[in-house]
Amino acid sequence: MTNLIEMSHISKAFGGSKALHSVSLDLKAGSVHALMGENGAGKSTLMKILAGVHQPDSGEIFMNGEKLDLKSPRDALNAGISTVFQEHSLLPNLSIAENMFLGREPTTRFGSIDYSAMSSQTARALGELGLTLDPSQLVSNLTIAERQFVEIAHCIQADASVLILDEPTAALNAADVDVLNRNIRRLRDKGKAVVYISHRMEEIFELCDTVTVLKDGALVGTRMVSEITTDELIAMMVGRELQDLFPDRTDDKGDEILRVENLRITETAQPLSLTLHKGEIVALAGLEGQGQQRFLRSLIGRYHPFAGTISINGKALKMPLSTSAGVRHLQQLKVGFVPEDRKEEGLFLALPIAHNIAIGLHSRRPELAPARPYRSVIAHMMEVMNIKAAGPSAPVGSLSGGNQQKVLLGRYLAADLDLLLVEEPTRGVDIGAKSEIYHLLRDFTRKGGAVLVLSRETIELIGLCDRIYVVHHDTIVAEMPAAQATEHKILDAALMGGSTRQH
Numbered sequence: 001m002t003n004l005i006e007m008s009h010i011s012k013a014f015g016g017s018k019a020l021h022s023v024s025l026d027l028k029a030g031s032v033h034a035l036m037g038e039n040g041a042g043k044s045t046l047m048k049i050l051a052g053v054h055q056p057d058s059g060e061i062f063m064n065g066e067k068l069d070l071k072s073p074r075d076a077l078n079a080g081i082s083t084v085f086q087e088h089s090l091l092p093n094l095s096i097a098e099n100m101f102l103g104r105e106p107t108t109r110f111g112s113i114d115y116s117a118m119s120s121q122t123a124r125a126l127g128e129l130g131l132t133l134d135p136s137q138l139v140s141n142l143t144i145a146e147r148q149f150v151e152i153a154h155c156i157q158a159d160a161s162v163l164i165l166d167e168p169t170a171a172l173n174a175a176d177v178d179v180l181n182r183n184i185r186r187l188r189d190k191g192k193a194v195v196y197i198s199h200r201m202e203e204i205f206e207l208c209d210t211v212t213v214l215k216d217g218a219l220v221g222t223r224m225v226s227e228i229t230t231d232e233l234i235a236m237m238v239g240r241e242l243q244d245l246f247p248d249r250t251d252d253k254g255d256e257i258l259r260v261e262n263l264r265i266t267e268t269a270q271p272l273s274l275t276l277h278k279g280e281i282v283a284l285a286g287l288e289g290q291g292q293q294r295f296l297r298s299l300i301g302r303y304h305p306f307a308g309t310i311s312i313n314g315k316a317l318k319m320p321l322s323t324s325a326g327v328r329h330l331q332q333l334k335v336g337f338v339p340e341d342r343k344e345e346g347l348f349l350a351l352p353i354a355h356n357i358a359i360g361l362h363s364r365r366p367e368l369a370p371a372r373p374y375r376s377v378i379a380h381m382m383e384v385m386n387i388k389a390a391g392p393s394a395p396v397g398s399l400s401g402g403n404q405q406k407v408l409l410g411r412y413l414a415a416d417l418d419l420l421l422v423e424e425p426t427r428g429v430d431i432g433a434k435s436e437i438y439h440l441l442r443d444f445t446r447k448g449g450a451v452l453v454l455s456r457e458t459i460e461l462i463g464l465c466d467r468i469y470v471v472h473h474d475t476i477v478a479e480m481p482a483a484q485a486t487e488h489k490i491l492d493a494a495l496m497g498g499s500t501r502q503h
Contacts, residue, residue, distance in 0.1 A: 004029040004193045005050070005162055010059035012045055014398075017390070019045045021218045022059070027162065027193040032184060034204045034225065035197045037214035037237055038430040039402025040388050043197050044085075046214070047164050050195075051083040052076035063162075074103075082160035084151045084168055092140035097122040099139055100154050125157040126150070130179045144171040144341060145288055152180065156187065163187060164195045167401070169203060170428045171340075173288040173456040174491070181207055199430045200457070201230055213237055238432045245435050246463035247442040249483065253466075254278030256314075257419050257450045258299075263308030265294050269474035271308065276452055278418070279445050283461040283468040283482065284454040286494045291474035292454045293340075296421055299452075300337045301326020312419065336360065336412035340423035346408045349397030353389055353407055354378045356396050360411035374414075381410040386436055401428040409437060413444060420444065422453040426460065438464050458487045470494050 005027035012020040020042045027033050035043050048054045050061065052070035061068045063079060070076050076083070090099045097118040098105075106114040106121075122135040129149055139147060148171040155163055165184070169177045184194055184207060196208055204211060205225060213220040213236040220236050258276040265272075272295070276282050284292040297303040299310060301321030310317045312333050321329060327337055339345035347356055358374045378392050385406040389399055396407055405427065412420055425441065426434045441451055441464065455461050461468055462485050470478040470493040478493035 002029055003027065004064065006062040007046070007050065008060045008062070010046060010049060010056045010061075012049060012054060012056050019217050020049075020056075023214065023217070023219045025212055025219075025222075027195060028210075029161075029193050030188055030191045031209045032188050032194045032196050032207055034208040034211040035195055035214070036199075036204065036211055036233070037220075038432050039400035040216075041214040041237075041430075042217040043214055044166060044400070045217075047083065047166060047195060047197065048085075050076065050162075051081060051085075051164060077158065077160070080161035081164070082155045082158040082162070083164040083166070084148075084155045085166050090139045090147055090150060093138065095136050095138055096126070096133060096142075096150055097135035099150065100125065100135075100157060121157065122153075125153040128156065129153050129183060143289065145173070145176060148172060149176070149180075152183075156183065160192070162193045162195070164197075166197045167199070167428045168196070169198060169200060171424075171456070174458065174487075175287060177203070199426075199428070199434070201233070201431065202459075204233070205230070215239065234431055237430070245431075245438070247439045249466055250279060250442075250446060252279045252446070254448060257312065258452065259311045260299075261309045263295070263298065263310070264306040265291050265298065265303075265474040267306045269306070272471075272474075272476040274469055274476065274479075276419070276450050278448050278450050280467065281441060281445055281451040281453060281465045283465040284452070284471055285458060285461050285468050285490050286471040288456070290471050290494070292471045293423065294474065295471065296423065296452065296454055299335075299421060300330055331415075331417075334416070334418040336415060336417045336420050338409060338412060338420060338422040338425070340427060342404055342408045342427075347396050347404060350395055352393045353382065353387065353396055353399075354392035356407050357381055357411050357414055360415040377414050381414045385410045385413075385440065386433075402430050402433040405429050406433065406437070409440065413440060418449055420449065420451045420453075422451060424455055425453060426455075426457070434460075458490055461490075462486070 003026045007025040009022045009024055010020055011022050023042065023046055025046065037043050045054065049056050052073045052075045055071060061070065068079055100122045101118050106117045108114045119135040126133055129152065131149055133146065142150065148168065152168060168180060172180060188194055198204060208225050210222060211225050211233065212222040215237065255278055256275055257278050261273045262271040284296065286292055294303045298305040301323050304320035308319065310319060312335060343349060357378050361374050361377065382392060387403050387406050389403060396404055426437055429437065445451060453465065462482050465482040468480050468482050468485050468490065469476045470490055472494055480489065
Protein backbone atom coordinates (compact mmCIF):
# COMPACT_ATOMS: atom_id res chain seq x y z
CA MET A 1 0.00 0.00 0.00
CA THR A 2 1.23 3.49 -0.87
CA ASN A 3 1.38 6.47 1.48
CA LEU A 4 -1.61 8.70 0.87
CA ILE A 5 -0.63 11.17 3.61
CA GLU A 6 2.83 11.94 5.03
CA MET A 7 3.03 14.18 8.09
CA SER A 8 6.70 14.98 8.60
CA HIS A 9 8.25 16.32 11.86
CA ILE A 10 5.14 18.21 13.00
CA SER A 11 5.61 20.48 16.05
CA LYS A 12 3.03 22.68 17.76
CA ALA A 13 2.98 24.78 20.92
CA PHE A 14 0.15 26.65 22.63
CA GLY A 15 1.67 29.47 24.65
CA GLY A 16 4.40 27.90 26.76
CA SER A 17 2.96 24.40 26.44
CA LYS A 18 4.50 22.14 23.80
CA ALA A 19 1.71 19.97 22.39
CA LEU A 20 3.69 18.14 19.69
CA HIS A 21 7.42 17.50 19.36
CA SER A 22 8.53 16.64 15.79
CA VAL A 23 5.88 13.93 15.22
CA SER A 24 5.80 12.04 11.90
CA LEU A 25 2.87 9.94 10.70
CA ASP A 26 2.23 8.10 7.41
CA LEU A 27 -1.29 7.06 6.33
CA LYS A 28 -1.73 4.41 3.65
CA ALA A 29 -4.62 4.15 1.21
CA GLY A 30 -6.92 1.22 1.98
CA SER A 31 -6.00 0.96 5.67
CA VAL A 32 -7.34 1.79 9.12
CA HIS A 33 -4.64 3.46 11.21
CA ALA A 34 -5.15 3.67 14.99
CA LEU A 35 -3.79 6.71 16.81
CA MET A 36 -3.45 6.06 20.52
CA GLY A 37 -2.07 7.60 23.68
CA GLU A 38 -3.19 8.89 27.04
CA ASN A 39 -5.38 11.98 27.25
CA GLY A 40 -3.18 14.98 26.53
CA ALA A 41 -0.71 12.93 24.47
CA GLY A 42 -1.27 15.13 21.41
CA LYS A 43 -3.55 12.92 19.29
CA SER A 44 -6.31 15.48 18.77
CA THR A 45 -3.82 18.29 18.14
CA LEU A 46 -2.08 16.26 15.44
CA MET A 47 -5.37 15.46 13.75
CA LYS A 48 -6.60 19.07 14.00
CA ILE A 49 -3.48 20.06 12.11
CA LEU A 50 -4.31 17.52 9.40
CA ALA A 51 -7.90 18.84 9.42
CA GLY A 52 -6.74 22.45 8.96
CA VAL A 53 -8.03 23.61 12.37
CA HIS A 54 -4.51 24.36 13.63
CA GLN A 55 -1.39 25.19 11.67
CA PRO A 56 1.92 23.57 12.70
CA ASP A 57 4.78 25.68 14.02
CA SER A 58 7.11 23.50 11.98
CA GLY A 59 6.91 20.41 9.78
CA GLU A 60 5.26 19.55 6.48
CA ILE A 61 2.26 17.58 5.18
CA PHE A 62 2.22 15.77 1.85
CA MET A 63 -0.68 14.11 0.02
CA ASN A 64 0.22 11.73 -2.81
CA GLY A 65 3.70 13.27 -2.75
CA GLU A 66 2.49 16.86 -3.14
CA LYS A 67 2.88 19.37 -0.30
CA LEU A 68 -0.34 20.57 1.34
CA ASP A 69 -0.86 24.02 2.85
CA LEU A 70 -3.91 23.62 5.08
CA LYS A 71 -4.88 27.00 6.47
CA SER A 72 -8.50 26.16 7.30
CA PRO A 73 -10.90 23.22 7.63
CA ARG A 74 -12.26 24.22 4.21
CA ASP A 75 -8.78 23.69 2.72
CA ALA A 76 -8.65 20.21 4.27
CA LEU A 77 -12.13 19.31 3.04
CA ASN A 78 -11.27 20.52 -0.46
CA ALA A 79 -8.17 18.31 -0.34
CA GLY A 80 -10.33 15.31 0.55
CA ILE A 81 -9.77 15.20 4.33
CA SER A 82 -12.94 14.87 6.44
CA THR A 83 -13.12 14.74 10.23
CA VAL A 84 -15.48 13.65 13.00
CA PHE A 85 -14.13 15.38 16.10
CA GLN A 86 -14.67 14.11 19.63
CA GLU A 87 -16.41 17.43 20.39
CA HIS A 88 -19.61 17.43 18.37
CA SER A 89 -19.68 20.22 15.78
CA LEU A 90 -23.36 20.03 14.77
CA LEU A 91 -25.53 23.13 15.18
CA PRO A 92 -28.47 22.14 17.41
CA ASN A 93 -30.88 24.76 16.03
CA LEU A 94 -30.57 23.39 12.46
CA SER A 95 -32.02 20.21 11.00
CA ILE A 96 -29.97 17.11 10.23
CA ALA A 97 -30.05 17.89 6.49
CA GLU A 98 -29.05 21.53 7.05
CA ASN A 99 -26.08 20.40 9.14
CA MET A 100 -25.05 17.84 6.52
CA PHE A 101 -24.86 20.47 3.78
CA LEU A 102 -23.86 23.53 5.81
CA GLY A 103 -21.88 25.89 3.59
CA ARG A 104 -22.33 23.77 0.46
CA GLU A 105 -26.11 23.68 0.01
CA PRO A 106 -27.31 22.40 -3.39
CA THR A 107 -29.37 24.87 -5.41
CA THR A 108 -32.16 24.60 -7.93
CA ARG A 109 -31.86 26.03 -11.42
CA PHE A 110 -33.55 29.16 -10.06
CA GLY A 111 -30.77 29.68 -7.49
CA SER A 112 -32.74 28.76 -4.37
CA ILE A 113 -31.66 26.05 -1.91
CA ASP A 114 -32.75 22.62 -3.09
CA TYR A 115 -34.20 21.26 0.16
CA SER A 116 -35.58 18.19 -1.60
CA ALA A 117 -32.12 17.16 -2.80
CA MET A 118 -30.66 17.87 0.64
CA SER A 119 -33.30 15.68 2.27
CA SER A 120 -32.95 12.75 -0.13
CA GLN A 121 -29.14 12.75 -0.04
CA THR A 122 -29.16 13.02 3.76
CA ALA A 123 -31.62 10.12 4.04
CA ARG A 124 -29.38 8.04 1.77
CA ALA A 125 -26.25 8.82 3.82
CA LEU A 126 -28.06 8.00 7.08
CA GLY A 127 -29.46 4.83 5.51
CA GLU A 128 -25.94 3.58 4.82
CA LEU A 129 -25.44 3.59 8.58
CA GLY A 130 -28.75 1.85 9.18
CA LEU A 131 -30.49 5.01 10.45
CA THR A 132 -34.07 5.98 9.66
CA LEU A 133 -33.96 9.48 11.16
CA ASP A 134 -36.07 12.21 9.58
CA PRO A 135 -33.65 14.61 7.76
CA SER A 136 -35.86 17.55 8.81
CA GLN A 137 -35.54 16.73 12.52
CA LEU A 138 -33.70 19.31 14.63
CA VAL A 139 -30.32 18.15 15.92
CA SER A 140 -31.27 19.46 19.40
CA ASN A 141 -33.86 16.65 19.60
CA LEU A 142 -31.33 13.87 18.94
CA THR A 143 -29.63 11.70 21.52
CA ILE A 144 -25.84 11.85 21.95
CA ALA A 145 -25.52 8.56 20.02
CA GLU A 146 -27.73 9.79 17.17
CA ARG A 147 -25.72 13.00 16.90
CA GLN A 148 -22.54 10.95 16.67
CA PHE A 149 -23.97 8.88 13.81
CA VAL A 150 -25.05 12.06 12.00
CA GLU A 151 -21.47 13.36 12.33
CA ILE A 152 -20.15 10.10 10.88
CA ALA A 153 -22.73 10.12 8.07
CA HIS A 154 -21.65 13.69 7.25
CA CYS A 155 -18.04 12.50 7.06
CA ILE A 156 -18.96 9.59 4.78
CA GLN A 157 -21.23 11.74 2.61
CA ALA A 158 -18.33 14.10 1.83
CA ASP A 159 -16.66 11.20 -0.06
CA ALA A 160 -13.21 12.19 1.20
CA SER A 161 -10.01 10.21 0.63
CA VAL A 162 -8.96 10.56 4.28
CA LEU A 163 -11.38 10.16 7.18
CA ILE A 164 -10.40 11.10 10.72
CA LEU A 165 -12.62 9.53 13.39
CA ASP A 166 -11.86 10.90 16.87
CA GLU A 167 -13.51 8.67 19.49
CA PRO A 168 -16.35 7.70 17.11
CA THR A 169 -17.78 5.01 19.40
CA ALA A 170 -17.66 6.88 22.71
CA ALA A 171 -21.44 7.47 22.55
CA LEU A 172 -22.38 4.18 20.87
CA ASN A 173 -23.48 0.83 22.29
CA ALA A 174 -22.22 -2.53 21.06
CA ALA A 175 -24.83 -2.95 18.31
CA ASP A 176 -24.15 0.55 16.96
CA VAL A 177 -20.41 -0.09 17.05
CA ASP A 178 -20.91 -3.16 14.83
CA VAL A 179 -22.79 -1.03 12.28
CA LEU A 180 -20.06 1.61 12.34
CA ASN A 181 -17.27 -0.97 11.98
CA ARG A 182 -18.94 -2.49 8.93
CA ASN A 183 -19.00 0.94 7.30
CA ILE A 184 -15.38 1.65 8.20
CA ARG A 185 -14.31 -1.63 6.59
CA ARG A 186 -16.37 -0.73 3.52
CA LEU A 187 -14.58 2.61 3.26
CA ARG A 188 -11.21 0.94 3.76
CA ASP A 189 -11.96 -1.51 0.97
CA LYS A 190 -12.79 1.43 -1.31
CA GLY A 191 -9.22 2.69 -0.84
CA LYS A 192 -9.82 5.30 1.84
CA ALA A 193 -7.30 6.03 4.59
CA VAL A 194 -9.06 6.01 7.95
CA VAL A 195 -7.51 7.43 11.12
CA TYR A 196 -9.17 5.82 14.14
CA ILE A 197 -8.69 7.40 17.57
CA SER A 198 -10.13 5.27 20.36
CA HIS A 199 -9.43 4.17 23.91
CA ARG A 200 -11.28 0.88 23.50
CA MET A 201 -8.62 -1.80 23.08
CA GLU A 202 -10.93 -4.42 21.62
CA GLU A 203 -11.85 -2.09 18.76
CA ILE A 204 -8.23 -1.42 17.87
CA PHE A 205 -7.40 -5.12 17.55
CA GLU A 206 -10.62 -5.93 15.72
CA LEU A 207 -10.62 -3.08 13.21
CA CYS A 208 -7.19 -1.51 12.69
CA ASP A 209 -4.18 -2.51 10.57
CA THR A 210 -1.55 -0.20 12.07
CA VAL A 211 -1.20 1.65 15.37
CA THR A 212 0.80 4.76 16.22
CA VAL A 213 1.28 5.74 19.87
CA LEU A 214 1.97 9.26 21.14
CA LYS A 215 3.03 10.18 24.66
CA ASP A 216 3.48 13.72 26.01
CA GLY A 217 3.38 15.10 22.47
CA ALA A 218 6.14 12.84 21.15
CA LEU A 219 6.08 9.77 18.91
CA VAL A 220 6.57 6.53 20.84
CA GLY A 221 6.36 4.25 17.80
CA THR A 222 4.30 2.73 15.01
CA ARG A 223 3.54 -1.01 14.90
CA MET A 224 1.43 -3.43 12.90
CA VAL A 225 -1.56 -4.41 15.04
CA SER A 226 -1.04 -8.08 14.13
CA GLU A 227 2.45 -7.94 15.65
CA ILE A 228 1.62 -6.44 19.06
CA THR A 229 -0.21 -7.63 22.19
CA THR A 230 -2.62 -5.69 24.37
CA ASP A 231 -0.09 -5.53 27.22
CA GLU A 232 2.63 -4.25 24.88
CA LEU A 233 0.31 -1.57 23.51
CA ILE A 234 -0.69 -0.42 27.00
CA ALA A 235 2.98 -0.30 27.99
CA MET A 236 3.70 1.92 24.97
CA MET A 237 0.88 4.26 26.02
CA VAL A 238 1.43 4.58 29.76
CA GLY A 239 5.10 3.67 30.01
CA ARG A 240 4.37 0.56 32.06
CA GLU A 241 2.15 -2.49 32.03
CA LEU A 242 -1.20 -1.71 33.60
CA GLN A 243 -2.01 -4.18 36.35
CA ASP A 244 -5.46 -4.57 37.87
CA LEU A 245 -7.53 -2.33 35.60
CA PHE A 246 -10.52 -2.85 37.91
CA PRO A 247 -10.26 -2.63 41.72
CA ASP A 248 -11.27 -5.58 43.87
CA ARG A 249 -14.91 -5.79 44.90
CA THR A 250 -15.86 -5.72 48.56
CA ASP A 251 -18.56 -7.55 50.51
CA ASP A 252 -19.01 -4.67 52.97
CA LYS A 253 -22.56 -3.74 52.05
CA GLY A 254 -24.10 -1.16 54.39
CA ASP A 255 -27.52 0.31 54.96
CA GLU A 256 -29.98 0.83 52.15
CA ILE A 257 -29.58 4.27 50.60
CA LEU A 258 -31.89 4.16 47.57
CA ARG A 259 -35.21 2.38 47.12
CA VAL A 260 -37.31 2.61 43.96
CA GLU A 261 -40.72 0.89 43.99
CA ASN A 262 -43.17 0.34 41.16
CA LEU A 263 -41.73 3.12 39.03
CA ARG A 264 -43.38 3.37 35.62
CA ILE A 265 -41.25 5.45 33.27
CA THR A 266 -44.17 5.83 30.85
CA GLU A 267 -47.89 5.11 31.12
CA THR A 268 -47.52 1.87 29.16
CA ALA A 269 -44.25 0.68 30.76
CA GLN A 270 -44.11 -2.20 33.22
CA PRO A 271 -43.28 -1.11 36.78
CA LEU A 272 -39.69 -1.50 37.97
CA SER A 273 -38.16 -1.67 41.42
CA LEU A 274 -34.57 -1.66 42.68
CA THR A 275 -32.49 -1.07 45.78
CA LEU A 276 -28.99 0.24 46.36
CA HIS A 277 -26.92 -0.03 49.53
CA LYS A 278 -23.96 1.91 50.82
CA GLY A 279 -20.73 0.27 49.71
CA GLU A 280 -22.20 -0.85 46.38
CA ILE A 281 -21.65 0.07 42.76
CA VAL A 282 -24.76 -0.98 40.82
CA ALA A 283 -25.17 -0.82 37.04
CA LEU A 284 -27.97 -0.14 34.62
CA ALA A 285 -27.19 -2.11 31.45
CA GLY A 286 -29.01 -2.66 28.18
CA LEU A 287 -29.19 -1.63 24.55
CA GLU A 288 -29.26 2.02 23.54
CA GLY A 289 -32.48 3.93 24.26
CA GLN A 290 -34.20 1.25 26.34
CA GLY A 291 -34.88 3.53 29.30
CA GLN A 292 -31.68 3.48 31.37
CA GLN A 293 -31.12 7.21 31.01
CA ARG A 294 -34.81 8.09 31.42
CA PHE A 295 -34.87 6.11 34.66
CA LEU A 296 -31.68 7.71 36.02
CA ARG A 297 -32.93 11.18 35.13
CA SER A 298 -36.27 10.46 36.80
CA LEU A 299 -34.28 10.46 40.04
CA ILE A 300 -33.19 14.08 39.53
CA GLY A 301 -36.31 15.59 37.95
CA ARG A 302 -34.91 15.85 34.42
CA TYR A 303 -37.50 13.29 33.31
CA HIS A 304 -41.00 12.92 34.74
CA PRO A 305 -42.07 9.28 35.15
CA PHE A 306 -45.72 8.26 35.06
CA ALA A 307 -45.86 6.76 38.56
CA GLY A 308 -43.81 5.26 41.37
CA THR A 309 -42.11 6.02 44.68
CA ILE A 310 -38.46 6.82 45.43
CA SER A 311 -36.81 7.14 48.82
CA ILE A 312 -33.26 8.14 49.76
CA ASN A 313 -31.92 7.18 53.18
CA GLY A 314 -35.50 6.34 54.14
CA LYS A 315 -36.81 9.77 53.13
CA ALA A 316 -39.58 9.56 50.50
CA LEU A 317 -39.32 12.03 47.62
CA LYS A 318 -42.39 13.77 46.27
CA MET A 319 -42.65 12.72 42.63
CA PRO A 320 -42.11 14.02 40.07
CA LEU A 321 -39.19 16.16 41.16
CA SER A 322 -38.94 19.70 39.85
CA THR A 323 -37.18 19.97 36.51
CA SER A 324 -35.43 23.17 37.56
CA ALA A 325 -34.71 22.39 41.22
CA GLY A 326 -34.49 18.58 41.34
CA VAL A 327 -30.70 18.42 41.16
CA ARG A 328 -30.34 21.08 43.89
CA HIS A 329 -32.88 19.26 46.08
CA LEU A 330 -30.92 16.01 45.79
CA GLN A 331 -27.66 17.78 46.58
CA GLN A 332 -29.20 18.72 49.91
CA LEU A 333 -29.78 14.97 50.41
CA LYS A 334 -26.08 14.36 49.58
CA VAL A 335 -26.75 12.97 46.09
CA GLY A 336 -24.71 14.02 43.07
CA PHE A 337 -25.48 13.61 39.36
CA VAL A 338 -22.64 13.24 36.82
CA PRO A 339 -24.12 13.73 33.30
CA GLU A 340 -22.92 11.98 30.14
CA ASP A 341 -22.37 15.17 28.15
CA ARG A 342 -19.69 16.89 30.21
CA LYS A 343 -19.41 19.86 27.84
CA GLU A 344 -23.10 20.73 27.50
CA GLU A 345 -24.46 19.70 30.91
CA GLY A 346 -21.55 19.26 33.28
CA LEU A 347 -18.66 21.69 33.01
CA PHE A 348 -18.23 25.44 32.71
CA LEU A 349 -15.56 25.31 30.02
CA ALA A 350 -14.49 28.94 30.23
CA LEU A 351 -14.02 28.83 34.01
CA PRO A 352 -10.89 27.55 35.80
CA ILE A 353 -10.51 24.05 37.19
CA ALA A 354 -10.77 25.47 40.71
CA HIS A 355 -14.18 27.04 40.03
CA ASN A 356 -15.54 23.89 38.41
CA ILE A 357 -14.59 21.73 41.40
CA ALA A 358 -15.63 24.30 44.01
CA ILE A 359 -19.12 24.69 42.51
CA GLY A 360 -20.06 21.34 44.03
CA LEU A 361 -18.90 22.53 47.44
CA HIS A 362 -20.65 25.91 47.23
CA SER A 363 -23.94 24.40 46.07
CA ARG A 364 -24.48 22.62 49.40
CA ARG A 365 -24.01 25.78 51.47
CA PRO A 366 -26.83 28.19 52.41
CA GLU A 367 -27.55 30.75 49.70
CA LEU A 368 -26.40 33.76 51.75
CA ALA A 369 -23.35 32.10 53.30
CA PRO A 370 -20.05 33.83 52.44
CA ALA A 371 -18.01 32.08 49.75
CA ARG A 372 -14.98 30.04 50.76
CA PRO A 373 -11.89 29.49 48.59
CA TYR A 374 -11.48 25.74 49.24
CA ARG A 375 -7.90 25.96 47.96
CA SER A 376 -6.63 22.96 49.90
CA VAL A 377 -9.58 20.77 48.84
CA ILE A 378 -9.08 21.70 45.18
CA ALA A 379 -5.33 21.05 45.34
CA HIS A 380 -5.98 17.69 47.00
CA MET A 381 -8.53 16.65 44.36
CA MET A 382 -6.20 17.63 41.51
CA GLU A 383 -3.44 15.54 43.07
CA VAL A 384 -5.62 12.53 43.90
CA MET A 385 -7.24 12.50 40.46
CA ASN A 386 -3.94 13.13 38.65
CA ILE A 387 -5.42 16.02 36.67
CA LYS A 388 -2.81 17.12 34.14
CA ALA A 389 -2.96 20.91 33.90
CA ALA A 390 -0.78 23.98 34.39
CA GLY A 391 -2.61 24.66 37.66
CA PRO A 392 -6.03 25.20 39.24
CA SER A 393 -6.49 28.46 37.32
CA ALA A 394 -6.28 26.73 33.90
CA PRO A 395 -9.61 26.92 31.99
CA VAL A 396 -11.32 23.54 31.84
CA GLY A 397 -11.89 24.02 28.10
CA SER A 398 -8.12 23.86 27.57
CA LEU A 399 -7.85 20.34 29.03
CA SER A 400 -7.99 17.01 27.22
CA GLY A 401 -11.26 15.05 27.34
CA GLY A 402 -10.01 12.67 30.01
CA ASN A 403 -8.84 15.45 32.30
CA GLN A 404 -12.16 17.26 31.82
CA GLN A 405 -13.93 14.07 32.93
CA LYS A 406 -11.72 13.91 36.03
CA VAL A 407 -12.58 17.52 36.90
CA LEU A 408 -16.31 16.78 36.58
CA LEU A 409 -16.06 13.67 38.74
CA GLY A 410 -13.77 15.49 41.18
CA ARG A 411 -16.48 18.08 41.78
CA TYR A 412 -18.71 15.42 43.33
CA LEU A 413 -16.01 13.37 45.05
CA ALA A 414 -14.90 16.55 46.83
CA ALA A 415 -18.43 17.40 47.99
CA ASP A 416 -18.75 14.70 50.69
CA LEU A 417 -21.82 13.03 49.14
CA ASP A 418 -23.47 9.69 49.95
CA LEU A 419 -24.75 8.69 46.50
CA LEU A 420 -23.48 9.29 42.98
CA LEU A 421 -25.67 8.87 39.88
CA VAL A 422 -23.19 8.55 37.02
CA GLU A 423 -23.78 8.46 33.27
CA GLU A 424 -20.86 7.09 31.21
CA PRO A 425 -18.07 7.53 33.79
CA THR A 426 -15.20 7.04 31.32
CA ARG A 427 -16.56 8.39 28.02
CA GLY A 428 -13.61 9.46 25.85
CA VAL A 429 -11.07 8.57 28.56
CA ASP A 430 -7.79 6.72 28.00
CA ILE A 431 -6.98 3.35 29.54
CA GLY A 432 -4.80 4.77 32.31
CA ALA A 433 -7.37 7.38 33.32
CA LYS A 434 -10.12 4.74 33.20
CA SER A 435 -8.29 2.68 35.79
CA GLU A 436 -7.85 5.77 37.98
CA ILE A 437 -11.57 6.60 37.76
CA TYR A 438 -12.57 2.99 38.57
CA HIS A 439 -10.39 3.03 41.69
CA LEU A 440 -11.72 6.46 42.74
CA LEU A 441 -15.32 5.25 42.50
CA ARG A 442 -14.50 2.09 44.47
CA ASP A 443 -12.68 4.15 47.13
CA PHE A 444 -15.83 6.30 47.37
CA THR A 445 -17.95 3.22 48.15
CA ARG A 446 -15.38 1.82 50.60
CA LYS A 447 -15.82 5.03 52.58
CA GLY A 448 -19.58 4.41 52.77
CA GLY A 449 -20.80 5.92 49.52
CA ALA A 450 -22.88 4.23 46.81
CA VAL A 451 -22.86 4.54 43.02
CA LEU A 452 -25.60 3.92 40.44
CA VAL A 453 -23.98 3.93 37.01
CA LEU A 454 -24.97 3.43 33.38
CA SER A 455 -22.46 2.73 30.61
CA ARG A 456 -22.46 1.49 27.03
CA GLU A 457 -19.28 -0.49 27.75
CA THR A 458 -20.52 -3.84 29.03
CA ILE A 459 -17.03 -4.96 30.07
CA GLU A 460 -16.79 -1.81 32.19
CA LEU A 461 -20.01 -2.65 34.03
CA ILE A 462 -18.95 -6.26 34.61
CA GLY A 463 -15.51 -5.31 35.94
CA LEU A 464 -16.50 -2.28 37.99
CA CYS A 465 -19.86 -3.11 39.55
CA ASP A 466 -21.26 -5.38 42.26
CA ARG A 467 -24.71 -5.93 40.74
CA ILE A 468 -26.19 -5.34 37.31
CA TYR A 469 -29.79 -4.53 36.40
CA VAL A 470 -30.63 -5.05 32.71
CA VAL A 471 -33.19 -2.63 31.26
CA HIS A 472 -35.43 -3.29 28.24
CA HIS A 473 -38.46 -1.29 27.10
CA ASP A 474 -38.36 1.01 30.15
CA THR A 475 -38.35 -1.75 32.75
CA ILE A 476 -35.90 -4.09 34.48
CA VAL A 477 -35.83 -7.54 32.90
CA ALA A 478 -32.88 -9.09 34.76
CA GLU A 479 -30.72 -8.70 37.84
CA MET A 480 -27.38 -10.49 38.29
CA PRO A 481 -24.22 -10.33 40.39
CA ALA A 482 -21.53 -8.67 38.27
CA ALA A 483 -19.01 -11.36 39.26
CA GLN A 484 -21.20 -13.95 37.51
CA ALA A 485 -22.19 -11.76 34.54
CA THR A 486 -20.89 -12.11 31.00
CA GLU A 487 -21.43 -10.01 27.90
CA HIS A 488 -23.48 -12.87 26.47
CA LYS A 489 -25.77 -13.06 29.54
CA ILE A 490 -26.37 -9.32 29.54
CA LEU A 491 -27.05 -9.14 25.80
CA ASP A 492 -29.32 -12.17 26.01
CA ALA A 493 -31.35 -10.50 28.78
CA ALA A 494 -31.41 -7.18 26.90
CA LEU A 495 -32.75 -8.84 23.76
CA MET A 496 -35.12 -11.18 25.61
CA GLY A 497 -37.42 -8.29 26.39
CA GLY A 498 -38.55 -9.16 29.88
CA SER A 499 -40.88 -12.12 29.34
CA THR A 500 -39.64 -13.35 32.69
CA ARG A 501 -37.42 -11.46 35.07
CA GLN A 502 -34.10 -13.29 35.57
CA HIS A 503 -32.14 -13.62 38.79
